[in-house]
Amino acid sequence: MGLNLIVLVKQVPDTQNVGGDAMKEDGTVNRAVLPAIFNPEDLHALEAALKVKDANPGSKVHVITMGPPSAVQVLKDSLYRGADFVALISDRKFAGADTLATSYALKCAIEKIGNYDIVFCGRQAIDGDTAQVGPQTAEKLGINQITNVSKIEEIDIKKREIQARRSIEGGYEIIKASFPILLTVTDEGYFPRPPSVIRIMTYKNASAEMTEAGYDESYIDSSIDRISETAINLWDINAISAEVENCGLAGSPTKVKKIESVILKSEDIKMVENTEDSITGMVHELISDHTLG
Amino acid sequence: MSSNNSVMVFIQQDDAKVADVSIELLSKARDLADQLKTSVSGVLIGSGIKGEAEKLIQYGVDEVFIIEDTRLGDYTPMPYTKIMVEIIKKMKPQIVLYGATTTGRDVGPRVASNLKVGLTADCTSLEIGDYSSKEVDYSNILYQIRPAFGGNIVATIVSPEKKPQMATVREGVMKVGTPDSKYKGKITNFEVALSDSDFPSVVIKKIKEEKLVDLKGAQVIVSGGVGVGSKENFGLILKLAHTLGGEVGASRAAVDAGFVSKEHQVGQTGTTVRPKLYIACGISGSIQHRAGMDESARIIAINTDHEAPIFQISNYGIVGDLNDVIPKFIKAFKAKG
Numbered sequence: 346m347g348l349n350l351i352v353l354v355k356q357v358p359d360t361q362n363v364g365g366d367a368m369k370e371d372g373t374v375n376r377a378v379l380p381a382i383f384n385p386e387d388l389h390a391l392e393a394a395l396k397v398k399d400a401n402p403g404s405k406v407h408v409i410t411m412g413p414p415s416a417v418q419v420l421k422d423s424l425y426r427g428a429d430f431v432a433l434i435s436d437r438k439f440a441g442a443d444t445l446a447t448s449y450a451l452k453c454a455i456e457k458i459g460n461y462d463i464v465f466c467g468r469q470a471i472d473g474d475t476a477q478v479g480p481q482t483a484e485k486l487g488i489n490q491i492t493n494v495s496k497i498e499e500i501d502i503k504k505r506e507i508q509a510r511r512s513i514e515g516g517y518e519i520i521k522a523s524f525p526i527l528l529t530v531t532d533e534g535y536f537p538r539p540p541s542v543i544r545i546m547t548y549k550n551a552s553a554e555m556t557e558a559g560y561d562e563s564y565i566d567s568s569i570d571r572i573s574e575t576a577i578n579l580w581d582i583n584a585i586s587a588e589v590e591n592c593g594l595a596g597s598p599t600k601v602k603k604i605e606s607v608i609l610k611s612e613d614i615k616m617v618e619n620t621e622d623s624i625t626g627m628v629h630e631l632i633s634d635h636t637l638g
Numbered sequence: 639m640s641s642n643n644s645v646m647v648f649i650q651q652d653d654a655k656v657a658d659v660s661i662e663l664l665s666k667a668r669d670l671a672d673q674l675k676t677s678v679s680g681v682l683i684g685s686g687i688k689g690e691a692e693k694l695i696q697y698g699v700d701e702v703f704i705i706e707d708t709r710l711g712d713y714t715p716m717p718y719t720k721i722m723v724e725i726i727k728k729m730k731p732q733i734v735l736y737g738a739t740t741t742g743r744d745v746g747p748r749v750a751s752n753l754k755v756g757l758t759a760d761c762t763s764l765e766i767g768d769y770s771s772k773e774v775d776y777s778n779i780l781y782q783i784r785p786a787f788g789g790n791i792v793a794t795i796v797s798p799e800k801k802p803q804m805a806t807v808r809e810g811v812m813k814v815g816t817p818d819s820k821y822k823g824k825i826t827n828f829e830v831a832l833s834d835s836d837f838p839s840v841v842i843k844k845i846k847e848e849k850l851v852d853l854k855g856a857q858v859i860v861s862g863g864v865g866v867g868s869k870e871n872f873g874l875i876l877k878l879a880h881t882l883g884g885e886v887g888a889s890r891a892a893v894d895a896g897f898v899s900k901e902h903q904v905g906q907t908g909t910t911v912r913p914k915l916y917i918a919c920g921i922s923g924s925i926q927h928r929a930g931m932d933e934s935a936r937i938i939a940i941n942t943d944h945e946a947p948i949f950q951i952s953n954y955g956i957v958g959d960l961n962d963v964i965p966k967f968i969k970a971f972k973a974k975g
């Protein structure tokens with residue numbers, strides 16, 4: 346008797362290694378020069394799920410991402426590391442989503458898989474940086490959550506219970522809760538396994554395929570997989586039965602009004618005189634460009 | 639004044655003590671409410687918290703709602719969300735603020751999702767202004783200003799169409815207002831029916847560890863090198879770091895000289911850091927030191943030697959004795975705003 350596990354992963358621009366050319370003249374992000382990577386904490390979430398699977402034979406790890414077609418790369422990487430089933434949800438109508446619209450689409454995809462016990466998210470994505478998608482997905486599913494999980498302490502399959510260590514300011518707490526549950530995972534307790542060479546050979550040519558609408562729950566219970574595991578499932582707005590008014594820009598109450606770059610080129614070095622006036626001027630500059638609060 | 643249309647603050651308590659960030663937010667809420675000509679309300683959820691509620695009024699709070707239940711002593715998401723949703727539906731605040739703490743960032747998103755309203759994450763500044771979109775003009779909208787993209791950009795976010803406008807706000811960025819012991823506000827018990835099924839999570843234990851040095855998570859780092867001169871004088875570095883709300887770093891030579899412990903070391907054999915601001919005081923800028931800090935968004939170097947290599951990678955350079963420069967820096971920052 347295994348567990349049904351779902352991991353939400355995001356492809357992100359590598360904002361942790363931003364060079365001088367990462368910002369365009371107009372202050373917008375030049376995504377073209379930033380390599381797209383697997384959101385770091387999502388690798389830890391995937392590892393947490395794979396560990397649960399290792400300890401509970403018969404479990405299945407499903408990985409879902411929402412993004413443009415290029416996000417297929419994080420799904421392939423998930424297959425290389427041990428995922429059993431992957432799906433890309435992609436549709437122009439998802440574009441411009443804030444966290445509310447993102448979590449709505451993810452909720453629809455999770456419900457399409459159905460019968461889940463644990464949903465794993467990263468704590469936070471390194472581009473939007475909100476850490477809101479996990480809790481909002483849990484709320485939309487109507488399930489409980491444990492955020493900032495550094496480690497799963499115990500899983501009791503019979504009682505359908507979990508105990509997890511949750512990092513808080515200056516310490517941690519141990520939380521006990523029942524399935525189904527959503528966890529957001531930090532980068533503290535799990536170290537992502539490397540891609541397996543055999544799995545790379547198996548999946549390297551996997552491509553996204555539209556699966557027929559007849560994906561039903563028999564997949565979960567049946568011993569025969571109806572869907573080829575070499576295929577990356579591609580789901581559009583209809584495939585996950587999402588309502589268009591809740592998706593993308595239309596479903597997003599927050600709007601970006603303005604974006605300012607905080608990158609300074611190093612040739613911008615300013616020599617500041619050792620006087621009260623000059624130092625005060627520098628402090629004011631740092632406050633007005635939000636470097637200092 | 640009624641709490642209808644108020645600026646509301648979710649007041650966080652830990653072990654029945656109000657969190658600092660909540661006082662900061664109440665002070666900011668007062669400021670916003672004055673601009674909007676409305677009232678400030680607070681929501682305090684917990685057990686044995688009435689005395690704490692009374693202490694909040696002096697920050698200009700018109701009404702504190704308290705929800706007391708022994709099962710609410712420790713924060714857990716489900717009952718707290720239920721309470722916030724009910725009170726927001728009843729009181730119809732125009733703005734709701736949460737601290738961007740592990741608690742605020744756990745409950746805020748759930749409340750926003752339930753109410754289908756926007757939530758801006760981890761704001762460092764809040765302002766009131768106008769906004770136009772699709773030929774609709776909105777006045778007195780909350781500008782929610784926040785860093786994103788790993789701190790590489792600052793975005794101004796608005797949620798003009800739906801009320802309340804909600805945000806989580808970073809700790810330590812809003813100034814605490816001057817308390818006014820004569821301020822008149824009231825404390826109101828707010829009833830929410832809770833059954834055992836509203837408490838699916840149990841906090842089995844809570845461990846507070848001794849605070850370790852958190853160089854990785856720091857937005858501002860003030861580092862000292864050999865130029866600081868002595869262990870005693872390193873107090874100056876600590877003082878600047880404390881004033882700016884930052885963490886303390888050091889060069890290896892300063893660690894080797896015993897000025898400060900090894901956990902503070904930045905560099906190739908220490909910690910690699912990428913704060914928004916790195917201030918190098920009395921550090922020459924060896925390649926091994928630079929390897930650990932040259933990706934900081936902004937670097938300030940303070941050094942007596944105008945040829946010190948650290949200046950080559952700095953955004954601001956001050957040639958001078960750190961004993962003289964740092965006090966001026968502290969004074970300038972304290973006088974801000």
Ligand SMILES: Cc1cc2nc3c(=O)[nH]c(=O)nc-3n(C[C@H](O)[C@H](O)[C@H](O)COP(=O)(O)OP(=O)(O)OC[C@H]3O[C@@H](n4cnc5c(N)ncnc54)[C@H](O)[C@@H]3O)c2cc1C
Binds near residue numbers: 387390409445470795
């Ligand atoms: C500059 C800027 C500022 C923004 N500020 C806000 C804001 O304040 N409020 C707001 O509502 N929106 C905001 N957004 C929009 C937000 O970034 C997007 O909605 C984004 O799709 C999800 O948010 P996140 O990147 O913060 O993810 P987080 O909430 O940080 O992600 C947490 C976890 O959720 C999962 N997850 C997130 N996205 C996906 C996905 N697409 N597919 C699968 N799993 C996923 C992952 O497990 C991830 O680790 C902002 C966007 C930008 C560019």
Ligand SMILES: Cc1cc2nc3c(=O)[nH]c(=O)nc-3n(C[C@H](O)[C@H](O)[C@H](O)COP(=O)(O)OP(=O)(O)OC[C@H]3O[C@@H](n4cnc5c(N)ncnc54)[C@H](O)[C@@H]3O)c2cc1C
Binds near residue numbers: 863889925927930960
């Ligand atoms: C394998 C290896 C690994 C290393 N790893 C690290 C590492 O991880 N981190 C690290 O930091 N180092 C590391 N080092 C050591 C490194 O090479 C330097 O020795 C060290 O960084 C120098 O520290 P410093 O800048 O504090 O001292 P110094 O180089 O002695 O510089 C002191 C500076 O203070 C200035 N000064 C003096 N008095 C004042 C004053 N009153 N006011 C203002 N300025 C003043 C001087 O002009 C000078 O520039 C490593 C070395 C090796 C070989």
